[in-house]
Amino acid sequence: QSVLTQPPSVSAAPGQTVTISCSGSSSNIGNDFVSWYQQLPGAAPKLLIYDDNKRPSGIPDRFSGSKSGTSATLGITGLQTGDEADYYCGTWDSSLSAVLFGGGTKLTVL
């Protein structure tokens, strides 16, 4: 069981908007930046969001991140079938001195 809690799965229709939550505590999300990763089937993870809400070069603005207290959220607008993937949140935990990942959320675009 992960210290960072994500819903196991979410789904929505093409063109719709979906959000994925990531819940932690004061020693991790509440104390450091959150990043989000996309892992397409059979591929390595890719950084989608860093510093809570910044997008690396090449990541479309359909992807957004936000944080409030000890929870973070990834938002994806204008869903496409190519967005079907596993999504992970990640952050540093100062109590554990460890990088933490959420358990992952499988996005299905119906």
Next chain:
Amino acid sequence: EVQLVESGGGLVQPGGSLRLSCGASGFTFRNYEMNWVRQAPGKGLEWVSYISGTGNTIYYADFVKGRFFISRDNAKNSLYLQMKSLRAEDTAVYYCARDGFQLGVWGKGTTVTVSS
């Protein structure tokens, strides 16, 4: 082009050892913090270890402390993970990843299978 290429994976018996390597290219390796992250079959991402650019600061996940050892050779643009006392539960794809605690660049991974 920024690239990370892992190697050294394979089949090893329980209790055995293995050394993974990660070759870096396309950036000034010594300036970047590095990590190892693993993913067991059908499971999520699991952080393994971190090393600073100089190698002076190292962190490990609790489940590998005393068994795995991270190191780097900045002259060879290479990152390593020495794994000892391997267990079946260490079976996973092992990724090297760059950029501190927010992992911006990932390799394609190397597969480690621990089985008799």
